[in-house]
Amino acid sequence: xxxxxxxxxxxxxxxxxxxxxxxxxxxxxxxxxxxxxxxxxxxxxxxxxxxxxxxxxxxxxxxxxxxxxxxxxxxxxxxxxxxxxxxxxxxxxxxxxxxxxxxxxxxxxxxxxxxxxxxxxxxxxxxxxxxxxxxxxxxxxxxxxxxxxxxxxxxxxxxxxxxxxxxxxxxxxxxxxxxxxxxxxxxxxxxxxxxxxxxxxxxxxxxxxxxxxxxxxxxxxxxxxxxxxxxxxxxxxxxxxxxxxxxxxxxxxxxxxxxxxxxxxxxxxxxxxxxxxxxxxxxxxxxxxxxxxxxxxxxxxxxxxxxxxxxxxxxxxxxxxxxxxxxxxxxxxxxxxxxxxxxxxxxxxxxxxxxxxxxxxxxxxxxxxxxxxxxxxxxxxxxxxxxxxxxxxxxxxxxxxxxxxxxxxxxxxxxxxxxxxxxxxxxxxxxxx
Amino acid sequence: xxxxxxxxxxxxxxxxxxxxxxxxxxxxxxxxxxxxxxxxxxxxxxxxxxxxxxxxxxxxxxxxxxxxxxxxxxxxxxxxxxxxxxxxxxxxxxxxxxxxxxxxxxxxxxxxxxxxxxxxxxxxxxxxxxxxxxxxxxxxxxxxxxxxxxxxxxxxxxxxxxxxxxxxxxxxxxxxxxxxxxxxxxxxxxxxxxxxxxxxxxxxxxxxxxxxxxxxxxxxxxxxxxxxxxxxxxxxxxxxxxxxxxxxxxxxxxxxxxxxxxxxxxxxxxxxxxxxxxxxxxxxxxxxxxxxxxxxxxxxxxxxxxxxxxxxxxxxxxxxxxxxxxxxxxxxxxxxxxxxxxxxxxxxxx
Numbered sequence: 001x002x003x004x005x006x007x008x009x010x011x012x013x014x015x016x017x018x019x020x021x022x023x024x025x026x027x028x029x030x031x032x033x034x035x036x037x038x039x040x041x042x043x044x045x046x047x048x049x050x051x052x053x054x055x056x057x058x059x060x061x062x063x064x065x066x067x068x069x070x071x072x073x074x075x076x077x078x079x080x081x082x083x084x085x086x087x088x089x090x091x092x093x094x095x096x097x098x099x100x101x102x103x104x105x106x107x108x109x110x111x112x113x114x115x116x117x118x119x120x121x122x123x124x125x126x127x128x129x130x131x132x133x134x135x136x137x138x139x140x141x142x143x144x145x146x147x148x149x150x151x152x153x154x155x156x157x158x159x160x161x162x163x164x165x166x167x168x169x170x171x172x173x174x175x176x177x178x179x180x181x182x183x184x185x186x187x188x189x190x191x192x193x194x195x196x197x198x199x200x201x202x203x204x205x206x207x208x209x210x211x212x213x214x215x216x217x218x219x220x221x222x223x224x225x226x227x228x229x230x231x232x233x234x235x236x237x238x239x240x241x242x243x244x245x246x247x248x249x250x251x252x253x254x255x256x257x258x259x260x261x262x263x264x265x266x267x268x269x270x271x272x273x274x275x276x277x278x279x280x281x282x283x284x285x286x287x288x289x290x291x292x293x294x295x296x297x298x299x300x301x302x303x304x305x306x307x308x309x310x311x312x313x314x315x316x317x318x319x320x321x322x323x324x325x326x327x328x329x330x331x332x333x334x335x336x337x338x339x340x341x342x343x344x345x346x347x348x349x350x351x352x353x354x355x356x357x358x359x360x361x362x363x364x365x366x367x368x369x370x371x372x373x374x375x376x377x378x379x380x381x382x383x384x385x386x387x388x389x390x391x392x393x394x395x396x397x398x399x400x401x402x403x404x405x406x407x408x409x410x411x412x413x414x415x416x417x418x419x420x421x422x423x424x425x426x427x428x429x430x431x432x433x
Numbered sequence: 434x435x436x437x438x439x440x441x442x443x444x445x446x447x448x449x450x451x452x453x454x455x456x457x458x459x460x461x462x463x464x465x466x467x468x469x470x471x472x473x474x475x476x477x478x479x480x481x482x483x484x485x486x487x488x489x490x491x492x493x494x495x496x497x498x499x500x501x502x503x504x505x506x507x508x509x510x511x512x513x514x515x516x517x518x519x520x521x522x523x524x525x526x527x528x529x530x531x532x533x534x535x536x537x538x539x540x541x542x543x544x545x546x547x548x549x550x551x552x553x554x555x556x557x558x559x560x561x562x563x564x565x566x567x568x569x570x571x572x573x574x575x576x577x578x579x580x581x582x583x584x585x586x587x588x589x590x591x592x593x594x595x596x597x598x599x600x601x602x603x604x605x606x607x608x609x610x611x612x613x614x615x616x617x618x619x620x621x622x623x624x625x626x627x628x629x630x631x632x633x634x635x636x637x638x639x640x641x642x643x644x645x646x647x648x649x650x651x652x653x654x655x656x657x658x659x660x661x662x663x664x665x666x667x668x669x670x671x672x673x674x675x676x677x678x679x680x681x682x683x684x685x686x687x688x689x690x691x692x693x694x695x696x697x698x699x700x701x702x703x704x705x706x707x708x709x710x711x712x713x714x715x716x717x718x719x720x721x722x723x724x725x726x727x728x729x730x731x732x733x734x735x736x737x738x739x740x741x742x743x744x745x746x747x748x749x750x751x752x753x754x755x756x757x758x759x760x761x762x763x764x765x766x767x768x769x770x771x772x773x774x775x776x777x778x779x780x781x782x783x
Contacts (some may be wrong), residue, residue, distance in 0.1 A: 008773075013458060092452075163458065316450075317451050324457045324458040327455060327457065329450070329451065330452070347457060354463070361464055361561060361717060362716045362718075363467070364670070364719075364721035367721050373770045374770070375721060375769075378721075398773070401455070403455050406455075406459065407460065408459070408462075410460075410464050411562075414453075416454055416456065
């Protein structure tokens with residue numbers, strides 16, 4: 001099969017997927033307490049809908065979405081609400097967490113399972129069940145399902161281009177029927193018939209499995225070249241359609257919606273089984289963990305319990321929520337699993353990048369690696385000299401923070417950090433005008 | 434920097450972890466490793482040069498490296514800044530400059546040149562990555578203007594069959610190079626035969642390096658080996674040497690009478706190949722945009738041929754490199770890349 005890919009840039013990191021690739025999902029037992037963050041998505045934090053001392057059931061709403069771009073939060077265990085606690089969430093920010101004592105009964109409340117839902121019912125359920133982009137971006141999914149423009153095709157992202165992570169790969173092997181049912185629901189919600197399913201070529205088994213189970217004639221599975229960031233929304237759309245999302249615009253502007261396979265699965269579970277989004281599938285990997293594995297974990301379980309369940313650690317130096325290219329490093333293992341936790345990585349000193357920067361030698365590797373065709377070394381230079389307008393003129397706002405530039409940099413410059421700073425300063429400056 | 438990472442290691446024991454911005458993984462290529470690769474690549478023409486012109490050439494290159502490292506070191510010391518010579522970039526500068534010198538120059542030329550290259554061209558403009566022009570090329574231009582006679586005095590290759598001891602004879606020049614007989618170089622021959630359209634040079638000798646010229650520039654085959662090495666390890670951008678050489682061929686055809694006779698002699702003479710591979714590709718002074726790089730290398734080819742054909746000097750590689758280095762930032766500005774999904778800004782309706 002001809003392998004599709006994006007236009008320019010990109011890198012080929014060691015994929016390290018062999019660590020967890022062959023371990024099937026395990027159900028992880030939950031401990032005595034769970035800590036459920038009130039921010040698990042991009043957008044406004046939730047308002048707690050329970051009080052200290054309340055008894056809650058599994059799947060019961062405990063945090064109400066605040067505004068349109070926000071998502072409900074549900075309890076992952078049954079038991080008593082013990083209180084609120086400020087902790088570091090998986091995005092590295094200190095947010096309020098609801099502490100719930102687990103009574104191990106797992107009394108669950110369900111939504112009414114829908115046999116043949118209408119478009120409106122699907123979107124409403126998506127909103128109620130608090131579904132967000134499970135690939136890690138955590139954008140509330142119901143917002144995506146109500147685009148302002150007509151949709152030509154739905155794109156399903158099964159590329160999983162980040163090294164180490166094997167969550168989507170395992171899901172495509174173990175739950176292809178459920179994923180495809182979820183895809184059907186999204187199609188219905190979007191009033192579209194065409195589906196492009198993109199999977200990277202290093203996941204041959206998953207490609208075969210999806211093709212085997214796909215009954216829909218208008219669903220085409222495409223093999224994508226194994227290249228990072230193949231799963232970046234703009235890169236994926238380009239690879240599959242040869243169309244580019246306009247600068248500063250959304251995929252829906254050119255008639256596409258991109259959803260991750262685990263989001264489709266969550267949507268299926270919410271609509272057909274009536275389950276709210278209180279658990280997720282994730283990969284725990286890295287040379288720092290004794291037994292790398294793929295797990296099904298309830299939201300609110302601290303990383304330390306996950307690590308303990310997997311037999312402890314080897315000596316490691318870095319904890320990462322998400323993948324090694326775009327994930328966030330954590331201060332300690334007290335962070336809890338949330339909706340966007342696609343992976344927990346414990347990396348040893350040999351695996352990580354040296355982060356002590358030296359002067360830029362102007363080799364241009366970052367510009368050649370940039371999938372957005374930017375000049376990271378110039379933006380880095382501009383922003384360190386507070387030249388915000390110049391950084392903007394060199395399209396710093398188009399940066400997708402994929403990390404290709406810093407990955408290849410021989411001077412080990414913190415290029416992604418500079419781009420983020422540039423974006424922040426540009427936004428602030430624009431607000432003042 | 435190494436002290437810092439040691440601290441980090443100690444802290445890990447106390448259950449603290451490294452928290453830094455993404456990405457958390459990267460290639461293990463460092464600035465120092467790149468410089469080491471370039472040094473290995475430069476060793477091919479260096480070995481060839483020493484075999485062709487004798488041990489004194491190695492002495493010259495050594496002095497040039499020492500001068501370049503000293504220039505950077507003294508600047509660090511004077512500013513009470515951390516010593517930066519360990520990144521080996523000064524060694525590379527010294528090597529390139531040394532290989533650019535005739536094998537008969539007196540000792541002070543490589544020393545002054547080396548110091549000039551790093552202290553004046555590199556450090557005064559901000560150090561590694563901030564120099565406006567290639568330090569070695571600029572230093573060579575400076576030396577050519579300051580000591581024109583010594584810088585154009587070339588010797589014939591050692592004839593090992595008849596006088597093998599000439600290998601050590603070069604040290605006679607250590608104070609003054611007057612004792613050496615000047616040998617004709619192919620560059621001179623090309624210059625004088627530009628009118629006739631017929632150039633009498635031995636191409637095989639030029640390819641093997643059995644000609645007069647600068648230490649590292651004569652042996653084309655050694656330089657081609659370096660090119661292969663640098664391309665295999667992805668140290669240099671293939672677009673620069675390729676465009677430069679294509680441009681040189683085109684402009685040779687245009688500016689020389691019966692230009693096709695001049696193509697190979699032009700490519701194999703002087704520092705053309707050496708400059709194309711080691712100096713034009715210098716990271717700090719080459720453009721970073723695709724069309725910037727193409728224009729830069731093409732322009733360098735045009736200038737080289739114009740200087741060689743119509744200028745007062747027989748050689749124009751270094752001067753043209755310095756000239757295009759100066760316009761490189763401008764080229765990057767002209768060919769500013771547009772991001773994926775670029776949309777033309779619509780003028781606001783009045």
